Amino acid sequence: MADAANPVTRTNVSRPTTGALKWVMRAPGLFCLGLFLILWMAPILLVLITSVKSNADFLAGPFSLPSALTFAPYKTVWEALGFSTLMINSVIYATLGSALAVILALVPAYALARKNIPGQKIIFALLLTGLMIPQQTVLIPLYDTLRQLSLLDTKLGLIIVHAAYGMPSQVLILRGFMTGIPKELDKAAYLEGASDFQIFSKVILPLALPGIIVGYTLNFIAIWKEFIFGLVFLNSESNFPLTVGMLKLNSDRYMSVFNMPAAGLVISQIPIVIVFILTYRKLSSGQFAGAVKG
Amino acid sequence: MFNISNGIGRRTVFRLMAASALCMSAVAGSAQADPVELRYFYRAPWPSSEVYANWLIDQWNAKNGDRIHVTGASVDGETYKTKQAIELASSSPPDIFYSWEGGRAAEVIANGFAADLTPYYEQYGWKDALVPASVSLATFDDKQYFLPTEIGASVVWYRTDIYEQLGLSVPTTWDELMANAEKIKEAGITPFNLANQKKWPAQFMWSAILVNKYGLETYDGLVNNTIPWTDPRAVDVTQMMVDLAQNDMFEDSFNSVDLAPAFVPWDQGKVAMWYQGSFNLGAFRGESEKCCTAPMSFFPMPAFPDHDPVMSVFAEDTLMIHAKSPHKDEAAEFLDWIVSQQAMTEKLAIDKPFPSRIDADLTSLSQMEQDLGKAIAGAGAFTFMHVDHAVSPAISDRFLDAVQGALAGAISPEDAMKMTEEAAIRVRGEVLAQAQN
Amino acid sequence: MQISNMLGLDWLRQNAFVAVFGMAVPTIIFLLFVGYPILYTVYLSFFSWNGADGAKTFIGLQNYTDMWNDSYVWTALKNNFRWLVVTLIFPVVAGYSIAYVLRARLVPFPALVRTVIFFPVTMSLIAVGLMFLLILNPMFGALNVALESLGLGFLIREWFGDHRIAIYTLAFVSGWAFTGMPMIFYFAGLGDVPKETLDAARLEGAGHFRIATRIALPQLRPVTAVVVMLTIFESMRAFDLVAVMTKGAPFGSTTVLGYQVYLESFWNSRVGYGAAISTLILVLSAGLAALVLSRLMKGAFDG
Known part of the structure; x- marks a missing residue:
């Protein structure tokens, strides 16, 4: 090209x-x-168009324009799948899970960026392990851990798991940002007698805020997309995230004419589109660089 | 928490904390104390399954909610397969759950998850109230372990208008069926729908051909692990299916067409016949008042020489009570509501046939459905169920894959059955001597 | 030298804040939710267990020898590598090319392009899978109709029904959804390549292809390392698309290791065997990551 x-x-x-x-x-x-x-764009537009077609319009072909807009598929799917609950749940998991991941990652990132802590290499190896681990491989033991902590089928349990698995990437991203902050700043503060905590909170944190926002958003998206933890660790429909609840769209009857699954797809994207609009400037600009260069 | 000099930052963090606090309190929630809480976990393969389940639960809770309160949870049919295993072994298993019949049920029972329902069969008189074939399915070692709530049969559905138009008559032998199929193909219409993307549909025809051509005892031998899958009879039936596929008897790309979209060409009259279960009647009915959208009827899989035709009668929906449930009596009470005449009649209106209750009122159904319903109720005992219900998933999954592969021409019928047998050997732990023909 | 110093107590006292919140708390959470599960998975892989009752039987390496003889595991393994190759080529090359043409201002409306291509990254793979089930459907799918009307009808295939190509379809769909990621990474990275370097090359008459491959790319090694690692992790954990689109069908040809783990553990009740396959995935991912680290990223993560 x-x-x-x-x-x-x-x-x-x-x-x-x-x-x-x-x-x-x-x-x-x-x-x-x-x-x-x-x-x-075409796949997404096609789904949008399909979602407002009547059954007859749908059968006229994938590229035919709808003769009249129908929102009946939206209504049916919204009610049948209980989308309002699913969305609220997904928002809860994504907001709180990534908040917790960022909070947990802040000080370790600071330590790795600024302090000569013992066993740096080991910590990096562990972080990478956390990054790479495929979720399916730890389902059984995690299930067991959650059971022993009485956190199975609870929102809190899933939030903690998401946070634990989001933490490694957050540490790496935040560390990248913090490394970019001039060392002179905290040296000056140190000479004035500031403690670690004061340097961290007054000097580093404010300057790392863009990094925090980027990291938070990335983690938000990751949790939003996550599927298998929710599938395995939750039993009550009132706790299901969107990805698990949406599976029903793939069940037999919805798929006979595609306007219903299409409508479900469109609905499921609405919240993330909002997040995307709010943050994509930060995500798609050079803000990433800090994280990437390491 | 953090002393951040930057104003925006402080606001952001504050908002974040406020949001967290709000959500945390929502997470903590509050539990109701008084009534007995029952959890009902079921699969919802059709939207109507869910609407009907919600109706059942709402009705129950409106009447008995202060005493016994039921909460439902469902996942789609395919997800339920794996989710069931996770749920049953969990520390807080559902009190009532959907179960498959046959091999799957046996596995659940063997793992100690299913409560013995025999006392409740006595107490509520289910034995007399339910279709005999379904009670025989629920019986393992003289005890009843599940409650069938929907029963079904597999038959050849056919478009009456196409049959009329081509001057065909309902076949009574396999050869007549094949002659009809040839004529339908010549007329430019697809003889059979297969819709085998999810790989379970093809086995319906497979097991029906095997039972009708080689007898029930052969089929029972295969699924009960006394005849190896490499038996020439099993290979022959696989070969027959492959021949049908190569002879263009099925729709194009049948291995990538899913069941649901296949109803569209059916309704459009582009397909003439479909060997499938009666649980599709809800989909055949579609938006119409009565079944069906398309002019159609059914006939049983026709006979082969020297054999009487055998129709598959099976339990489509069955419910178990978890052995660890502390509220088995209450759960049984709820089960009795599900098979009550009122609930079963409503099932026909909201969901689909056929009710497992013998005295259920079928008059709201079309004549065709009533005829099939009577045939099922009249079946004195269960005949056979399809492979994925009859054997454990470790074997049936390989079988389904193998048949799908054979139909696509990826492997020979011999290799397909060899593949199935390898899984069976691993499960049963021994190699069987080739049975005599 | 004081004893307390030898034990590192002095260091701890001086760095209590970092030691507690920077090391202890995250370590505990990490061990509880990541470390222990990994070790327990490896432990389980030496047992036969149906997951239902407490009876775990130690069977040594039996699960591993079973795995060796399991054609499904071999198919899955090959599929994971097919997946990896496709995702290393399609989204990474496309992502880099797009990032380059955007930075070089060769395409109008760069902001729009960036938005459109990054958007699928935010979609769950469940949603992506459902979407492509609709588009690639043999009966009503848009792709086949589009190909037909462009006179390319001969290209029409059974996208997810033909056992020879279904796995590539899945890999391409995953690549479609993933392209935004390498694009954004490279876009950010290219922004940091000194402008003088590129201008100098341009003045010397180098074409864009040459600049992109010979001049810019070598400077982007750390970015490439991150992108390649992310791609490896993505393809080793491939699962969602298989679960929603094919469930391993047709003919078991689209199964991947992650899906086999799920099937064996939760559907076939062979938890120990599932754990053995899990261990294989872990070893593979770690091995590949180590390879990338040592080749592409010497020192990038050394702090």
């Missing part, structure tokens, strides 16, 4: 062009734009 666009832009830079020619030269760029939009 990059090399296809290459000669054009170079000419563009070096030579003034007339209006018509300019458009021709932009063609590869526009082509790429079209390709990206079709590949990544």
Whole structure:
């Protein structure tokens, strides 16, 4: 893709062009734009369109436009799946789980960024283990742990598990941000007699706030998407997150005409779209760099 | 908590804490003390299953909620398979739960999760109230372990309009059925729906052919682990299915068509026949008042020479009481409500046929459904159930995969049965001598 | 030298805050919810246990020899690697290319492109799987209709019904949802590559392809390491898409190790065997991660 666009832009830079020619030269760029939009937007748009089609419109073909908008599939699915509960639950798990993960990760990140603590390498190895561990492999023992703590089928239990599994990546991300804060700042504070806690809370924390927001949001998204912990550790429908409740969309009758699963899909994306709109600037800009460069 | 000089930061943290406190208090919740709490865990393969279950629970709680309060929880049919194992072994298992019949039920019983319901069968007179075939299914070692709430049968559904149009008559032998299928194919209509994406549908036809061609005892031998799956008869039936597939008797891409979408070509008249269970009648009814959206009827899988036709009669929905439930009596009371005449009649309106109760009022159903209902109720004893109900999942999963693979031409019928037998050997722990033909 | 100092007590006293909140608390949580479960899984893998009653039977390496002879585990293992290869190629290459053309301003509306491609990252794989079940459906799916109308009908396949290609379909769907991740990482990384380096290359007449592959990419090694590691972890834990789209069908050809663990533990009641497969996944992930760390990321995480 990059090399296809290459000669054009170079000419563009070096030579003034007339209006018509300019458009021709932009063609590869526009082509790429079209390709990206079709590949990544079309599936979502198709689902949106399908969700407001009547059964008859649906059978007319996937690309037919609805003759009239119907919101009946939304109503049916909303009621049948109890989407209001599912959404509230998912929001609870994601907000609190990632909050707890960030809180747990702050001081370790600070310690790794600023202090020469013993066994740094071991800690990194452990953190990476925590990052990589596939959830399916620890279900049985975790189930056992939660049972012994009487946390099975509770929201609190799932929040703690999410926090524990979110913590390693949070430590790495926050540490990245904290390393980027000039060391002179806390050295100065140290010379003025500030304690570790004071340096941490007054110097590091405020400056690491962008990192905290990025880390928090990433963890929020991760918990939002998580599926198997919720499936295994929860029994009551009143505790299910969206991902588990949504599985019913894949059951037999809903799938006969696709407007109902499509409507369910659209509904399930609404909260995360809001989060996305609020934070995506931070996520998609250079804020990541701190975390990435390490 | 943190002394942050930055104003925005402080506000953010404050909001976060406030939100946390709010949610935590919501999490803590409050428990009601007085009535006995029962947890009812079921699978909801159709939306109507859930609507009906909610109706059952709401009605019950309105009447008895101050004494015995029931809370329902459900997952879809496929998820239930794995979720059941987790739930039953948990420290707070559900008091009442959905169970499969046959091999699955036997496993649950062997693991000690199922309460013996024999006393309740006596107390509530279920033995006489329920269809005999379903009681015989619930009986293991002379004790009853589950309560069948829906029974069913597998038959060949056919589009009467297509049959009429092509001048076909209902077949009574396998050869007639095949002759009909050929004519349907020539007319440009798909002879049979298979809809085998989730890999369980193909076994319906497989087991029906096997039972009808080689007799019930052969089938029982296979599922009871006395005849190896590599037996030539099992291979032959697999080969017959493969031949049907290669002969374009099934719809295109049958291994990627799911059951639910397959109702669309059925309703559109693009398919003429479908060997499936009666639990699909709710879907056949669709939005119509009475069954069915499409003009259709049924006939049993036709006979092969030298054999009487045998129709599969099985329990589609069955409920167990958990052995560890501290409230078995209350749970049995709730079960008795589920099989009461009122509840069973409502099931026909909200959900789908067939009720397990012998005196259930079927008059609200279409004539075709009533006929099938009578045939099921008249079946004195259970005949056979399909492979995934009859044997444990370790074997049936391999079997279903193998048949799906054979139908796709990925492996030969011999290898498919070899694959099944390997799983069976592991489960039963021994190799069987090849049975005599 | 004082005894307290030798024991590190002085260090502890001076760094109490860090020691308690920075090390002790997270360590306890980590051990309880991550460390112990891993060890217990490995322990369980030497037992035969149906998960229902308390009777665990020690059977030594039996589960591992069973695994060796289990064609499903081999299929799953191969599928995990197919998945890994597809996700290393498609989303990583696409993500980098997109990040590059965005940074080089070769495409109009870069903000829109970034949003659109990053959005699927926020979707749960359950939702993504359901969506592609609708789009790839053989009867009403949009893809086949689109191919047909573009005159590409010969490309139509049974996307998730053909045992030869179904696993690639799943891997591509996962790649579709994942592309935003490498894109954002590389986009951020490219922002830090000194502009002078790129301008100098441009003046010397290097094409964008050359700049992207020969000049920018070598500078992005730490980013690549992170991206590759994330990709490895994603593909080793592949599960959700299989669970929602195919459940291992057709013909058991789309199973992955994670799905086998789930099936054996919770459906076939072979918890010990499931634990043995889990151990295999853990070893594989750790091995691959170590490989990446040693090759691509020397010193990046040494603090």
